[in-house]
Amino acid sequence: MSAALAIRDLRVELGQGKRNRTEVVKGISLDLVPGRIQGLAGESGSGKSMTAMAILGLLPAGGTASGSIVLGGAGKAEVELVGMTGGAYRRVRGKRIGMVFQDPSASLHPQITVGSQLADGMRAHLGLSRADARTRAAELLALVRVPNPEEALQKYPHQFSGGQRQRIAIAIALACEPEVLLADEPTTALDVTVQAGILHLLRDLATERDLAVLLVTHDLGVMSAIADEVAVMRGGQIVESGSRQQVFQNPQHPYTRELLEAMPDAQDSLVDAPAESGPALGAPAPDADAADTEENR
Amino acid sequence: MNLVVPEKLAPRRRRFWLPRAWRTPLAVVGTVIALMWIVIAILAPWIAPHDPLAQDLPRLAAPSGEAIMGTDVNGRDVFSRLLLGAQATIPLALMLVVCAMIVGTVVGAVAGYLGGWFDEVLMRITDMVMAFPTVILAMVIAASLGPSIMNAVIAGIIVAWPPYARITRSLVLGLRTQNYVIAGRLLGSSPLRSLLRDVLPNIAGPVLVLASLDIGTAILLLSGLSFLGLGAQPPTPEWGTMIAAAMQNTSAWWLGLFPGLAILSIVMAFNFIGDSLRDALDPLAAREREAEAPTAVSAAAATGEVAA
Amino acid sequence: MSAQKPVLHVDSLVVEYGGRAAFRAVDGVSFDIAAGEVLALVGESGCGKSSTARAVIGMEKPRSGEVLYRDRPVQPLGMRTRPAELTAIQMVFQDPNSSLNPRIRVAQQIAEGSRAARARGVDTEAPSHWLKAVGLSPTLENRYPYQLSGGQRQRVAIARALAAKPDLIVADEPISALDASAQASVAGMMRELCVASGAAMLFISHDLSVVRLMADRVAVMYRGRIVESGATPVVWANPVHPYTEALLDAIPHPDGEGVLPAAPASEAPSSWRTDIPEALDRVR
Numbered sequence: 095m096s097a098a099l100a101i102r103d104l105r106v107e108l109g110q111g112k113r114n115r116t117e118v119v120k121g122i123s124l125d126l127v128p129g130r131i132q133g134l135a136g137e138s139g140s141g142k143s144m145t146a147m148a149i150l151g152l153l154p155a156g157g158t159a160s161g162s163i164v165l166g167g168a169g170k171a172e173v174e175l176v177g178m179t180g181g182a183y184r185r186v187r188g189k190r191i192g193m194v195f196q197d198p199s200a201s202l203h204p205q206i207t208v209g210s211q212l213a214d215g216m217r218a219h220l221g222l223s224r225a226d227a228r229t230r231a232a233e234l235l236a237l238v239r240v241p242n243p244e245e246a247l248q249k250y251p252h253q254f255s256g257g258q259r260q261r262i263a264i265a266i267a268l269a270c271e272p273e274v275l276l277a278d279e280p281t282t283a284l285d286v287t288v289q290a291g292i293l294h295l296l297r298d299l300a301t302e303r304d305l306a307v308l309l310v311t312h313d314l315g316v317m318s319a320i321a322d323e324v325a326v327m328r329g330g331q332i333v334e335s336g337s338r339q340q341v342f343q344n345p346q347h348p349y350t351r352e353l354l355e356a357m358p359d360a361q362d363s364l365v366d367a368p369a370e371s372g373p374a375l376g377a378p379a380p381d382a383d384a385a386d387t388e389e390n391r
Numbered sequence: 392m393n394l395v396v397p398e399k400l401a402p403r404r405r406r407f408w409l410p411r412a413w414r415t416p417l418a419v420v421g422t423v424i425a426l427m428w429i430v431i432a433i434l435a436p437w438i439a440p441h442d443p444l445a446q447d448l449p450r451l452a453a454p455s456g457e458a459i460m461g462t463d464v465n466g467r468d469v470f471s472r473l474l475l476g477a478q479a480t481i482p483l484a485l486m487l488v489v490c491a492m493i494v495g496t497v498v499g500a501v502a503g504y505l506g507g508w509f510d511e512v513l514m515r516i517t518d519m520v521m522a523f524p525t526v527i528l529a530m531v532i533a534a535s536l537g538p539s540i541m542n543a544v545i546a547g548i549i550v551a552w553p554p555y556a557r558i559t560r561s562l563v564l565g566l567r568t569q570n571y572v573i574a575g576r577l578l579g580s581s582p583l584r585s586l587l588r589d590v591l592p593n594i595a596g597p598v599l600v601l602a603s604l605d606i607g608t609a610i611l612l613l614s615g616l617s618f619l620g621l622g623a624q625p626p627t628p629e630w631g632t633m634i635a636a637a638m639q640n641t642s643a644w645w646l647g648l649f650p651g652l653a654i655l656s657i658v659m660a661f662n663f664i665g666d667s668l669r670d671a672l673d674p675l676a677a678r679e680r681e682a683e684a685p686t687a688v689s690a691a692a693a694t695g696e697v698a699a
Numbered sequence: 700m701s702a703q704k705p706v707l708h709v710d711s712l713v714v715e716y717g718g719r720a721a722f723r724a725v726d727g728v729s730f731d732i733a734a735g736e737v738l739a740l741v742g743e744s745g746c747g748k749s750s751t752a753r754a755v756i757g758m759e760k761p762r763s764g765e766v767l768y769r770d771r772p773v774q775p776l777g778m779r780t781r782p783a784e785l786t787a788i789q790m791v792f793q794d795p796n797s798s799l800n801p802r803i804r805v806a807q808q809i810a811e812g813s814r815a816a817r818a819r820g821v822d823t824e825a826p827s828h829w830l831k832a833v834g835l836s837p838t839l840e841n842r843y844p845y846q847l848s849g850g851q852r853q854r855v856a857i858a859r860a861l862a863a864k865p866d867l868i869v870a871d872e873p874i875s876a877l878d879a880s881a882q883a884s885v886a887g888m889m890r891e892l893c894v895a896s897g898a899a900m901l902f903i904s905h906d907l908s909v910v911r912l913m914a915d916r917v918a919v920m921y922r923g924r925i926v927e928s929g930a931t932p933v934v935w936a937n938p939v940h941p942y943t944e945a946l947l948d949a950i951p952h953p954d955g956e957g958v959l960p961a962a963p964a965s966e967a968p969s970s971w972r973t974d975i976p977e978a979l980d981r982v983r
Binding site: 137138255256257258285286287288289290291293294297312313314315316317318319320321322338339340341342343352353354356357358359361362363364365 | 744878879880881882883884887905906907908909912915931932946948949950951952953954955958959962966
Binding site: 505569570571573574575576577578579580581582588589592593 | 756758776778780781782783786788789790792794797798799800801802803808811812814815818856859860863
């Protein structure tokens with residue numbers, strides 16, 4: 095099946111002006127396939143969020159992307175996203191690529207009703223009439239399992255819980271029937287019981303609507319729950335990629351193994367250990383930034 | 392494990408905002424002018440060509456080689472009086488601002504940190520003083536204390552301290568709940584020690600910005616009060632009184648122009664400095680600087696990565 | 700568990716916010732912690748665990764109920780200086796960025812902790828010792844906080860708390876701002892340091908997986924009440940209260956199997972609000 099979004103040798107540089115530039119993404123390649131969830135895992139500083147921003151054309155001032163990001167799968171118009179102008183990007187974002195971010199409060203305007211926020215995008219991108227947009231908005235809220243969709247249209251974001259706000263954000267992302275959905279830490283700010291519901295929703299939406307999803311998260315539990323393929327990023331590069339089962343159960347790269355071993359699930363409880371009676375301190379947990387101190391000695 | 396952590400990319404904090412304030416040309420210009428006037432204020436008695444009080448020159452003479460800024464109605468050299476005027480006004484203006492800053496900061500810090508009843512009473516007093524138009528209140532106080540330059544300074548301090556109290560209180564309120572302040576209290580710091588060690592040093596920035604912008608206002612206030620006869624008294628050379636005298640001899644353009652320009656230049660100079668300091672502290676601008684900051688640090692971190 | 704008196708005794712604690720329309724954040728919470736024991740308080744946002752922590756150290760004045768440290772009431776942190784004996788209660792906060800004074804070097808801040816210990820007549824070690832104890836290089840001691848990463852700052856905050864030789868450490872989500880790969884190890888380190896020094900620790904977290912690794916006992920909070928409590932292995936293996944079950948079932952496991960965690964039927968099912976006495980103080 096051809097890729098809905100094909101990334102080839104993407105590089106992202108940050109910095110203002112011509113000097114002092116840093117490369118934060120160092121040549122990565124990835125495919126997003128309709129109906130499948132591609133996970134992009136990594137810790138802070140790995141470049142995974144910058145990759146998502148590059149796809150969306152939302153790099154910070156002074157940031158540049160090079161390489162190729164081709165949007166368009168079977169039967170869809172092909173567009174090269176790298177190097178696209180701001181105006182052209184606005185036509186693509188929302189219409190062909192939907193996005194969901196970590197903080198639903200940041201994605202939703204506090205003073206506009208939920209119904210209007212849903213309808214605005216549809217009327218702009220799809221040219222729907224007000225009545226049609228409203229009907230569709232209610233359908234979208236039902237799709238993301240927000241209770242009482244008709245009433246919800248009239249409400250403001252603050253009248254919903256965090257989990258419901260994220261569902262609304264997902265509905266807005268899907269309003270114009272995009273081919274690709276980009277979710278950057280979509281459940282990180284949510285309680286675990288609420289997160290479970292959103293994960294179900296994302297999984298169902300991807301399958302039912304043939305969405306190509308890029309799921310960016312540091313949470314390996316979330317990754318394991320819904321990703322089909324997983325790529326692990328570190329220092330701007332993909333160090334390992336494969337199917338979810340391969341990466342989790344048979345990791346090849348030492349970094350992937352380190353990440354998995356650091357998970358609480360992989361460790362034995364300290365509580366079962368017999369009571370220590372010796373001198374004060376055993377070997378303390380090493381400082382993850384020790385390399386930084388080494389080079390400063 | 393060797394992970395690159397972007398928390399190291401946090402913006403360089405207040406240690407570096409001072410040098411950054413001098414990156415704009417306006418700030419440099421302002422500093423040069425202000426320094427020039429401060430030097431003049433210190434060295435005035437030695438660099439003035441004539442005795443500012445001596446009335447031995449031709450009266451109301453236009454600028455010439457003898458008196459480059461002309462002479463006044465009593466035959467005194469305007470240029471010398473201008474230089475000595477700096478000595479009259481600038482140190483007092485600085486003292487005014489420092490005293491207002493101290494009074495206002497103490498009031499605001501106590502109100503903000505202790506809260507409750509202290510806060511209510513102190514802030515209502517602050518509001519009451521701020522309710523009066525500053526110049527009018529200063530005039531009333533100076534007039535009732537008796538016209539003299541020191542009384543003008545006292546009047547100035549009384550009208551100038553409330554904004555410091557307001558800003559200090561709001562900054563202290565914000566910082567009071569910071570975890571490190573609470574940690575200090577848990578370790579047995581008294582409220583006073585906590586205020587002095589944890590809170591005040593971290594609010595110095597905005598307060599100093601306010602002070603630097605205030606210096607210009609202080610100079611204007613003192614000159615203004617002197618102009619009205621409520622500040623410096625004759626024969627003391629002072630820019631405000633010189634301008635007042637100029638009003639009586641409008642054909643002698645040199646009498647008012649030079650003191651006016653002097654006031655203009657020094658007030659603008661301190662305003663430029665204050666503006667630059669404020670911009671350097673501005674958190675929005677700080678976010679743009681953050682985008683620059685990653686460069687130096689993550690380059691180092693990246694090499695650390697490769698070495699690992 | 701020893702038969703000695705508990706270091707911390709909390710009885711029917713009630714904390715409310717707001718004036719007339721008061722919101723009851725903590726609705727009658729009771730627990731004890733013994734020396735050398737780690738009690739974890741877990742729950743989701745809004746359950747009252749942070750409010751409980753703040754009441755324990757005296758940041759919030761309780762509406763009613765008692766907080767006793769070694770049989771002595773903990774006075775609120777108002778205008779009075781905290782008496783030396785109570786500096787044996789220390790806190791580690793969630794946000795590493797506001798836990799350290801930006802203008803003071805690391806070593807001096809840790810030394811503040813040492814100063815508090817000595818004021819109590821307790822011996823303590825130099826800052827470099829504590830830096831090593833939390834896994835940092837002693838060369839960091841002359842740095843300012845802005846020169847450290849978030850993880851390093853949090854470790855410094857822990858070092859400062861430990862330097863005061865506390866009997867009771869209250870840790871409010873101390874690891875949630877750290878990288879996922881560091882969380883388990885830092886939590887484990889905190890447990891080891893605590894147990895070794897004989898201190899008691901109240902460890903607040905929303906992350907049950909980490910708590911399983913390092914807490915002797917766990918108390919699950921929901922809407923201001925403890926709904927289940929007991930020895931950690933027991934609660935983990937065999938939850939009784941519907942909320943605890945839902946909480947455990949909702950945790951996704953990084954095993955690569957693609958198993959979706961169970962989602963509760965609605966956001967706040969009524970079954971979660973029931974009180975089940977048998978769910979409390981479980982030992983088996």
